[in-house]
Amino acid sequence: MANFQKGKADIVAVAKAAKVSPSTVSRTFNHPDLVNPATRKKINKAVQRLGYIRNRAAQTMHGKRSGTIGLVVPTINHAIFSEVIQAFSDSIDKAGFSLLLASHGYDLDREYAMVRKFLEHRVDGVALVGLEHSDATNRLITQQKIPALAIWNYSEESPLPCVGADNHLAGRLAAEHLLDLGHRDIGLIFPETQGNDRAQHRLSAVHDALGEQGVSVPDEHETQAPYSVSQAKQAALALLTTSTRPTALLCGNDVIAQGALFAAQKLGLRVPEDLSIIGIGDFKGSADVEPGLTTIRIPAETIGALAGEKFTDFITSDDPRHFSIRCDLECVARQTTRSLAT
Amino acid sequence: MANFQKGKADIVAVAKAAKVSPSTVSRTFNHPDLVNPATRKKINKAVQRLGYIRNRAAQTMHGKRSGTIGLVVPTINHAIFSEVIQAFSDSIDKAGFSLLLASHGYDLDREYAMVRKFLEHRVDGVALVGLEHSDATNRLITQQKIPALAIWNYSEESPLPCVGADNHLAGRLAAEHLLDLGHRDIGLIFPETQGNDRAQHRLSAVHDALGEQGVSVPDEHETQAPYSVSQAKQAALALLTTSTRPTALLCGNDVIAQGALFAAQKLGLRVPEDLSIIGIGDFKGSADVEPGLTTIRIPAETIGALAGEKFTDFITSDDPRHFSIRCDLECVARQTTRSLAT
DNA sequence: AATAGTATTGCAAATGTTTTCATAAATTTG
């Protein structure tokens, strides 16, 4: 009923309405055990009546935590990151934090700008994707002493604490799977590795693993494709119509692998009889394509959830201890790869 | 060099370092034209040296805008919403705003909680997905007089300003496309319509359009599937193995349509020769499946970008005028539908 | 050279909270 629109609803309005001092109102929120249940009831009634909503900006000014965590991703609009974002968001929400989200489109200077922007908002922590960041970003983080976390990648040498998977290992597992199946003519389709350490690590590990078995990849069987099913399809079409067609395709991620699969289908190639395809990532949907995509499973959801949980623990802890977590990888053999040794 | 870690870098530290008053420092940021270029230079140097970063929390307390916009979506982890989120984020970023993001998992009570949380952070505006919200949410929005916007859906009767597509029309277009091609035995696979006005509007329009042509759908040809390729695939498998198989499948969204497509492939049905399939949405990837999915295109990116642009305009405007925008729909005929009249 | 105007800066109040300290009231203890 009584919807007091006159006089904005701040803590002193509530205090007045409940005939107590602002301090008591504040205490009702922050240390309810210190205030008499009866007064508490009065105050809650006043809060209801005035439609009062606490002002975190004012709290933040007091050195209280802002209750926000900033997450900067390369792009939101990708199966893979959206899964991590979702899990991270849910996870920090459970701990009472809100998510400030920004994307930089694989431009590390924009990443810097986003981190700065978040710092203005006095986020309680900043999470970044990957381990490669501009010097400016690293400097900013250490200088401002802001809790920071790298997610998605794991590496021993990471300067930042990190929660993620070892992309070297991912590349190696994919290569070894194909080698185990007897493949020696292997085509590679990877994204641009510049400013994308994930792709870079995977690719170099693939070359290492192949090299160890004396397998090399001719130039015409190694090509680049952006993170797009349709463009990957084009790239795969080109690769598969070279004079010497490989027996297997190793793709830098599942989006590219899906494109490759569609390209093969378009060319009338049977998968896996005529061509094996393996991806990396195990995105939502990879299990459902027909035939099901063989891939290296990166547990995006686990990474996001774990990162959120550990990071909020870290932030709220009295004596914060650095942590890094390597999440396990697993080769999920579905129907797009088969043994050559038939 | 001089990295003053002692004494936190606030505006008075900067003032002291530059030998001016805090007011002047503040003015350098907010009204640079009011301060002497020479002093400005001094101040900027001090800012650099101390690594000072403005504190938006303190600004916000002054009635200045917080520079944040809250977006509450049902879920982040979906091709469709992640595209909207991306566009919206980019769009508001251009206007200098940061994005607070939360998801509620199709639970309108959680949506309310998220909006409240954002209100505590004193967001400058709140954007929600869809037109159906709890009474509590609506009350909160009007009571707090917070600028609010509904995205994704458009409706004349929306109490909130909205930017989106008319889902009735989407359903109707899909149905009419199949009718035009001569289909009369049409199967429907839709998500749960409870708490999902998008699906609800589409489905009722489909029934209307079919009914106008005297077409009705037997119960065994109408089934539900959640927003998941694999589960939709299961549902479609069941539907397609009923005694009387329909000649076309109309799916509530493209994810379901993809599941249906894979189901058909699994059953050895040729698409579109044996079965036509149409989706709604035109998600990233729908064009790339093999065969390319016929669908009703909902311009997610346009919606997100437009919403962001108009909403920030609205928020920063001196005399804000309400607005609603209906985005155009289009039937994209690819390769999963064909005419029966051969 | 006096006046009027303009450009530049500082002072102090205000913003909405939290928290320390002090005080008063109520309860327990001997």
Next chain:
DNA sequence: CAAATTTATGAAAACATTTGCAATACTATT
């Protein structure tokens, strides 16, 4: 029943900034 504790509340300072107003210094005009 007085003294010692405990419980409940309020007053006031602090947090980092912005801005209206006042003061000063400078420039241009006559």
